[in-house]
Amino acid sequence: MKFFVDTADLAEIRDLADTGLLDGVTTNPSLVAKAGRNFVELIAEICDVVEGPVSAEVAATDFDTMLKEGRYLAQIAPNVAVKVPLTPAGLKVCRTLANEGTMVNVTLCFSAAQAILAAKAGAAFISPFVGRLDDIGQNGLNLIQEIVEIYSNYSAFTTEVLVASVRNPIHVVESARMGAHVATMPPSVIRQLGNHVLTDKGLATFVSDWAKTGQSILDQPLPKRG
Ligand code: G3P
Numbered sequence: 001m002k003f004f005v006d007t008a009d010l011a012e013i014r015d016l017a018d019t020g021l022l023d024g025v026t027t028n029p030s031l032v033a034k035a036g037r038n039f040v041e042l043i044a045e046i047c048d049v050v051e052g053p054v055s056a057e058v059a060a061t062d063f064d065t066m067l068k069e070g071r072y073l074a075q076i077a078p079n080v081a082v083k084v085p086l087t088p089a090g091l092k093v094c095r096t097l098a099n100e101g102t103m104v105n106v107t108l109c110f111s112a113a114q115a116i117l118a119a120k121a122g123a124a125f126i127s128p129f130v131g132r133l134d135d136i137g138q139n140g141l142n143l144i145q146e147i148v149e150i151y152s153n154y155s156a157f158t159t160e161v162l163v164a165s166v167r168n169p170i171h172v173v174e175s176a177r178m179g180a181h182v183a184t185m186p187p188s189v190i191r192q193l194g195n196h197v198l199t200d201k202g203l204a205t206f207v208s209d210w211a212k213t214g215q216s217i218l219d220q221p222l223p224k225r226g
Pocket of ligand 1: 006184
């Protein structure tokens with residue numbers, strides 16, 4: 001499973017890229033508004049830090065302007081994935097940009113039927129929002145299961161399932177069990193993935209027991225072998 005970070009905070013992106021665990025970045029207009037930066041400049045900087053796909057969302061909702069914005073954003077760097085909403089106009093833009101060789105991430109997906117349309121429109125990624133479905137009392141993970149199952153029935157569907165609106169490690173683990181290709185997560189969830197109270201407790205014990213040995217690994221000469 002690939003890990004994308006869902007943020008427009010460049011400092012966070014740099015920090016996570018340093019771990020070697022980051023495969024891409026997703027942004028959206030709300031995250032960009034929070035960052036308070038010039039959008040195009042910000043996307044260019046993110047693309048310099050991360051080699052994998054960097055999703056940049058169009059702002060317009062009509063076909064002509066979305067297409068112009070998408071073509072413009074695609075020129076920032078080869079790893080830009082243009083993000084379009086799952087609307088009839090968005091799907092048409094998706095098909096046009098995909099035919100031109102641009103990666104497209106179709107966002108705001110809340111049903112399997114919508115995901116089928118995105119695959120048929122040549123999307124590189126479909127973004128089903130699990131957390132927002134959970135928020136209205138529906139099971140977001142059931143949608144991931146449905147899309148993964150449907151896509152796996154058709155070899156012509158090359159669209160990757162990018163699990164979005166992720167709120168906790170359970171969303172990530174369950175999506176991975178289902179075979180989703182990518183999870184995009186806020187930085188806090190990526191960090192949460194590695195936490196376990198028994199890891200902390202076990203490490204504290206090993207550190208204190210090691211101190212009792214009075215040894216230092218790096219002060220010990222390597223034995224000659226063979
Ligand atoms: O970027 C799309 C998605 O991940 C947004 O998540 O938390 O605003 O529902 P959220």
